Amino acid sequence: MVLLKEITRENFWDCIELSVTENQVEYVTSNAVSIAQSKVQPECIPLAVYDDELLVGFVMYCIDEDDGEYWIYRLMIDKHYQSKGYGKKAMKKLLEIIEQDKSHNKIFLGVHKESINAVKLYKSVGFDFTGQIFGKEHIMKLDY
Template sequence: MIKLQPITTDNFWETISLEVLDDQKEFVTSNAVSIAQSKIQPECIPLAIYEEDILVGFVMYCIDTDDSEYWIYRLMIDKNHQNKGYGKAALNDVIEIIKKDKSHNKIFLGVHTESEAAVKLYKSSGFVFNGQVFGKEHIMQLT
């Protein structure tokens, strides 16, 4: 069972050391950059993903200042822990956290369509493409 934990001095270095597979690197912003982004954009909430006491991934979500809606900005599972269901479990946990805020009813994320595993994961959790494109990312919305 996974659990989401804040990034702290105790897990910072381990979190920024997580890596995706080589063919996924072009689709994922580094955890170090994401954590830095959360310091200048305090609306961003970075979390470490644990399976028991083992750090397996990273996720970050926020209320975007452009549209005042929730966005899942980052989700990555370390290359040594992929294909074990951690990504889906973490995604579902973040969705549940967001849904507790009844003042918002939309959740978005951006994905590179070439990242077939990510698209499959997001679709399996109820996200659909909404036709918007920002740079190289196609936008998906939770239905």
């Protein structure tokens, strides 16, 4: 069963050692940078993705200070565990957490359009492009 767990002293090094495939590196910020970002931007919540006790990935989300909306800043599954359904299961778990907050009703994320598998994943759980572009990332939104 896929679980999202807090980053702790015990799993910190394992989380930062997770990596994506060579052709995905340009699309994904490292977990070390993401965890560091969460220390200077305490609104960011980093979580480890587990299949029971097996660490398979990393996510980070927040209520963005600029617009007051939920954003999924990171989702990555380690290269050894990709194409096994973990990305979709992790995304669904994360959406369950966010959607408990009834004071909001939409979630945003940015994606490189060239990252075809990521776009396909996000669309499969209900995200659609907004037409906005931030840097190299195209913005997607999910209404809930």
